Amino acid sequence: MIVVTGAVGFIGSQLIEKLNNENFNNVIAVDKFDNPIKNSNIEGLKILEKVDREVFQQWLDVNYEEVEFIFHIGAKTDTTLFDEELLNRLNTQYTKDLWLRCVKYQIPVVYASSAATYGLGEHGYEDDEKQIPNLKPLNPYGQSKQDFDIWALEQPEKPFYWAGLKFFNVYGPNEYHKGRMASVVWHAYNQIKDTGAMKLFRSHNAQYKDGEQMRDFVYVKDVVDVCYWLMHHRKDSGIYNLGSGKARTFLDLTKAVFKAMGKEENISFIDTPEDIRDKYQYFTEANMSKLRGIGYSKKFHDLEEGVEEYVGKHLGI
Structure with a gap:
């Protein structure tokens, strides 16, 4: 089974479609499922089970032996939200709890970070993990992602494979x-x-x-292609930029x-x-040399191709 959190959201639903297209049909979809409009994003997709996000961690405690990979895409992504308690609970703490389970159960995980962590770009847009503690996000959403990135890097125990993806300005179907x-x-x-x-x-x-x-505008189809590739790569753990690079x-x-x-x-x-x-x-522009350096070679859509x-x-x- 492959788990996708944020399943009815923009990137999560596109990722499930990609998995189905590659004949991965035992997908566990995790989300709130309380919005009929968003739920339509996964209509017709092959999903083994839908699990509410509030009970997912407990579900994982029972079903971990069947889980091959986790894509943790779900998050509160509103950059204008100033409820720090909510952002900490849904973004930072939720991901910490999931990380600890992935360590305990030896499950590989890819999670969504954000280019919002870079703030005004005072330190550039290179995904050098030594620079991450110096970044200054401009809003509580970016800070919630930054807080988890720093925490993950500090952990003495990590999943045997993990990757955090700093999504830049993603656009495409289901948004x-x-x-x-x-x-x-x-x-x-x-x-x-x-x-x-x-x-x-x-x-x-x-x-x-x-x-x-x-801005670095990146087509969602390119984003899910990278996620899918990482599921098979399963080495070179770390935090990576994910933009078009232009x-x-x-x-x-x-x-x-x-x-x-x-x-x-x-x-x-x-x-x-x-x-x-x-x-x-x-100005934002992802330095993509780190991802390219571990072997990802597929061409990204340029802006005109993606928009068309x-x-x-x-x-x-």
Whole structure:
């Protein structure tokens, strides 16, 4: 059995589809299952059992001998949430409890960290584990991920194989339920569909022109391909960046969406909301040499390829 937490979410549901496509059908799906809209993400997928996240750790205590691998993708991912107790409980402590079980039962695990741990990028975007304690996340969500990464690295006992993945700006199918936290691709598609135009955040940093703020946008299909590869690799444990490795501007992204929709470009700018303005990242770019260095060689989608597939095949023009 292969466990996927966050099963009805964006990345988790895509990972289960990938596993099914590779003929792994004994999947244990872990989540809340209290949102009918999100639950539709796994309709038609081959799932052996659904387990509520609140009882999963106890389920694992009973069923560990049958579990071959765990993908711990589930988390509270709202970067605007300031409930530190909730984030600690669902992100940091939950993952600690799972880690200790993976040590005890000798189960390999891949877990979701985040590029939000890098903060403003003062120390760059290299996944050097010696640098991790120096990182300064900009919000409690990023801190909850940072706290676990540091804790994991400090542990004298570790699962025989483990990997933490710092996801950068992931976009793709099954993210529609994320609201404000959905990718700019999703928001651009819907704005353009509804109004024929797209409003981007104005730059409030003299180093960047409007729309030229840059992010490492990574297609979710590439993310799940890496997860699947790691399940078979099972060596070189550690924390890894997972982005495309190439920063692109929001203008590039928006133009790609207009092109994929076959519509004429119409882009304007609005002020960045004040509640996120002082915590806004103007540049992120994953250094991918560490993952490449352990043998991952598959090409990532470039932004235009990913947007064209996402918009054309999954969102519908």
